[in-house]
Amino acid sequence: MPSAAPSASYLTSHSAILAFLLVVVGFVAVNLVLWKIIRPSRFSEEKLTTYECGENPTGSAWIQFNIRFYVFALLFIIFDVEAVFLLPWAVVFREIGPLAFLEGLVFIAILAIALAYVWRKGDLEWVRTEDRQV
Amino acid sequence: MSPDRIVQSALLLSLALFVVGVVGVFLRRNVITVFMCVELMLNAVNLSFVAFSRALGTLDAQVLVFFVLTVAAAEAAVGLAIIIAIHRHRDTLDLDAFNLMKW
Amino acid sequence: MTPPVVDVLPAIPALILAVTGLAVLLAQAFTPRGQAAPGAPFSLAGLLAALVAVYLLAARGGGDLGGTYVVDAFSLYFHALIIGVGLVVVLLSPSYLRATGIDRGEYYTLVLFSLVGMLGLVSCRELVSLFVSLEVMSVALYALAGLHRARPESQEAALKYFITGAFSSGFLLYGIALLYGASGSTSLVAVGAALRTPGPATAALATMGTGLLLVGFGFKVASVPFHMWAPDVYEGAPTTITALMSAGVKAAAFGALLRVFGQALPALAASWQPAVAALAVVTMVVGNLGALAQSNLKRMLAYSSVAHAGYLLAAVVAAPGIGVEAVLFYLVAYAAVNLGGFGALAALARQGREPLSLDDVAGLASRRPALAAALAVYLISLTGVPVSAGFVGKFFLFRAAVNAGWTSLAVIGVLMSVVSAYYYLRVVVAMYMREPLGEDAWAPVPPSAGLALGLSAAVVLALGVHPEPVLTWARLAARSLL
Numbered sequence: 001m002p003s004a005a006p007s008a009s010y011l012t013s014h015s016a017i018l019a020f021l022l023v024v025v026g027f028v029a030v031n032l033v034l035w036k037i038i039r040p041s042r043f044s045e046e047k048l049t050t051y052e053c054g055e056n057p058t059g060s061a062w063i064q065f066n067i068r069f070y071v072f073a074l075l076f077i078i079f080d081v082e083a084v085f086l087l088p089w090a091v092v093f094r095e096i097g098p099l100a101f102l103e104g105l106v107f108i109a110i111l112a113i114a115l116a117y118v119w120r121k122g123d124l125e126w127v128r129t130e131d132r133q134v
Numbered sequence: 135m136s137p138d139r140i141v142q143s144a145l146l147l148s149l150a151l152f153v154v155g156v157v158g159v160f161l162r163r164n165v166i167t168v169f170m171c172v173e174l175m176l177n178a179v180n181l182s183f184v185a186f187s188r189a190l191g192t193l194d195a196q197v198l199v200f201f202v203l204t205v206a207a208a209e210a211a212v213g214l215a216i217i218i219a220i221h222r223h224r225d226t227l228d229l230d231a232f233n234l235m236k237w
Numbered sequence: 238m239t240p241p242v243v244d245v246l247p248a249i250p251a252l253i254l255a256v257t258g259l260a261v262l263l264a265q266a267f268t269p270r271g272q273a274a275p276g277a278p279f280s281l282a283g284l285l286a287a288l289v290a291v292y293l294l295a296a297r298g299g300g301d302l303g304g305t306y307v308v309d310a311f312s313l314y315f316h317a318l319i320i321g322v323g324l325v326v327v328l329l330s331p332s333y334l335r336a337t338g339i340d341r342g343e344y345y346t347l348v349l350f351s352l353v354g355m356l357g358l359v360s361c362r363e364l365v366s367l368f369v370s371l372e373v374m375s376v377a378l379y380a381l382a383g384l385h386r387a388r389p390e391s392q393e394a395a396l397k398y399f400i401t402g403a404f405s406s407g408f409l410l411y412g413i414a415l416l417y418g419a420s421g422s423t424s425l426v427a428v429g430a431a432l433r434t435p436g437p438a439t440a441a442l443a444t445m446g447t448g449l450l451l452v453g454f455g456f457k458v459a460s461v462p463f464h465m466w467a468p469d470v471y472e473g474a475p476t477t478i479t480a481l482m483s484a485g486v487k488a489a490a491f492g493a494l495l496r497v498f499g500q501a502l503p504a505l506a507a508s509w510q511p512a513v514a515a516l517a518v519v520t521m522v523v524g525n526l527g528a529l530a531q532s533n534l535k536r537m538l539a540y541s542s543v544a545h546a547g548y549l550l551a552a553v554v555a556a557p558g559i560g561v562e563a564v565l566f567y568l569v570a571y572a573a574v575n576l577g578g579f580g581a582l583a584a585l586a587r588q589g590r591e592p593l594s595l596d597d598v599a600g601l602a603s604r605r606p607a608l609a610a611a612l613a614v615y616l617i618s619l620t621g622v623p624v625s626a627g628f629v630g631k632f633f634l635f636r637a638a639v640n641a642g643w644t645s646l647a648v649i650g651v652l653m654s655v656v657s658a659y660y661y662l663r664v665v666v667a668m669y670m671r672e673p674l675g676e677d678a679w680a681p682v683p684p685s686a687g688l689a690l691g692l693s694a695a696v697v698l699a700l701g702v703h704p705e706p707v708l709t710w711a712r713l714a715a716r717s718l719l
Contacts, residue, residue: 086201088200117263159400175404175407179413190421218393220393
């Protein structure tokens with residue numbers, strides 16, 4: 001178990017971070033104030049509108065978007081998090097040997113079955129085949 | 135800070151986070167927020183696991199955190215799917231609006 | 238590091254169910270549109286194979302998978318019960334799914350996965366595998382509760398079940414973390430050994446952890462004051478799933494409760510027994526009074542299932558000892574009547590409707606004599622009238638409480654059983670003494686559902702008349718826990 005830093009060096013080891021923090025905050029503050037003083041200020045109504053590539057903005061930014069996004073997000077979460085088990089598995093793979101290979105295979109096979117199911121259900125396509133037929 | 139102090143602080147923080155989660159579940163009315171509070175509870179427990187693991191000098195609990203994380207992800211996927219399904223029908227996420235049956 | 242030697246044989250029943258679930262999932266995906274996937278036959282075959290595997294395991298004397306997953310007489314007893322529940326639910330399902338228009342192969346996959354979780358729940362001798370099993374069961378059930386996507390009640394049930402389920406998992410997990418902190422292990426045996434000689438800090442952590450575990454399990458078995466989700470979820474979920482929840486989940490949760498509190502926490506019995514007793518009292522009282530006020534049959538049965546959690550907890554107080562075998566025996570009797578009760582409602586479903594009020598079942602005896610007779614048997618057993626499984630079961634539950642010195646619990650239990658007669662027998666009266674209202678709106682009982690209902694009724698009567706074989710087995714199972 002790694003032991004924590006002794007309390008004496010605790011402050012010194014973090015003082016660099018504190019200094020860095022001060023420099024960052026100071027840099028931003030100085031620049032904001034400096035340019036506020038230097039730059040000319042000509043106010044017009046036009047400048048307050050939302051910039052949308054030269055188009056006049058229409059409607060609210062809070063719109064509903066395609067529900068497809070959510071299916072992809074959920075699939076990503078599941079497959080992404082399951083992959084976390086493959087990392088420790090890879091680390092001890094050599095030591096454990098054939099059994100580890102077998103177990104890894106089973107694990108991946110289950111994920112593959114899930115993938116096959118999702119694929120057959122058409123959830124991997126942007127426009128689902130069943131939606132297209134309707 | 136000594137290792138003991140760190141563990142102690144982590145445990146207190148975990149308790150505080152857990153309590154915040156529990157209180158949030160009772161006070162918040164938006165389903166997504168309530169769900170986030172539940173996730174906060176689970177992650178507070180993860181923090182306890184890691185702190186205990188450090189205090190006891192064993193790695194068991196750090197492995198447990200992996201399992202809790204993946205289980206929470208699976209739960210989140212099913213939960214969000216349920217929430218989306220209900221939102222499509224009812225157009226609201228207010229817990230008090232889900233009163234077809236009395237609680 | 239030497240490669241661990243793992244004996245996978247003990248996990249074979251659960252593995253069979255899991256593989257069957259995956260097979261059903263693939264079968265569903267690769268069935269051409271417009272054709273029915275063979276979900277029910279696959280599941281039945283898998284469940285029967287698992288039952289055979291349980292039998293062979295029992296003949297082999299059980300086994301142990303790396304100390305985390307153990308198949309002793311206790312888990313074998315629950316294996317048989319849970320797989321039996323699965324068989325009845327799958328038999329009830331095809332006609333109900335067609336009648337409500339939710340006939341999808343995923344249904345069977347999820348049922349099988351939740352059964353796998355239940356098997357794990359009663360077999361795990363290690364707290365984290367226990368948690369993972371619990372979640373395997375619960376996550377599948379969240380989805381199942383909301384499977385009826387066109388019915389807003391079903392979705393609402395899924396949401397409420399999900400929120401309260403995840404919430405209670407948090408408590409359970411925190412309890413596990415504290416026990417781990419107190420003992421340095423998540424193995425039930427090691428926790429039990431460590432808590433026998435606790436230091437002051439350890440004792441405080443362990444007591445807190447025990448309390449949190451009790452809250453978590455309290456939610457899962459639907460005991461008051463953690464029961465508020467149960468009526469809504471039982472009412473809103475598809476009826477066959479309600480049957481699965483009331484029979485299977487309750488059995489598995491009580492199995493895990495007995496194992497954890499019996500193997501890991503006997504040293505703390507003095508602190509958790511009064512808490513369990515208090516839970517038992519409020520659960521019996523609130524559950525029965527709540528059921529009195531219900532007009533919806535599913536909701537009434539839901540409150541009745543809350544009340545029964547109270548009766549069972551009254552005997553858990555007497556665990557470890559005679560209490561365990563009483564709980565084990567009653568769980569079988571209780572599973573049979575609940576599968577029957579909810580199954581009878583499901584069997585009558587037609588065009589998305591099912592009988593839910595007293596008016597709906599009025600005069601049922603003249604139109605569906607066999608089904609009405611079976612339903613009457615279940616309700617009489619729930620009340621606890623002699624020559625039914627419910628009577629024998631309650632007798633053992635309350636005797637266990639008395640023997641352990643908790644006579645007051647038994648007295649409250651008996652009083653509440655008398656109260657419960659009113660709302661159970663009201664249904665019997667409506668079926669037999671009232672004239673049918675209007676046209677016969679219900680489906681003829683489908684053969685497979687008829688088989689399932691007949692099976693449950695036979696179990697109820699057999700246990701009432703001749704309880705010895707199951708009782709002997711329960712005693713054996715209870716002893717393996719010590």
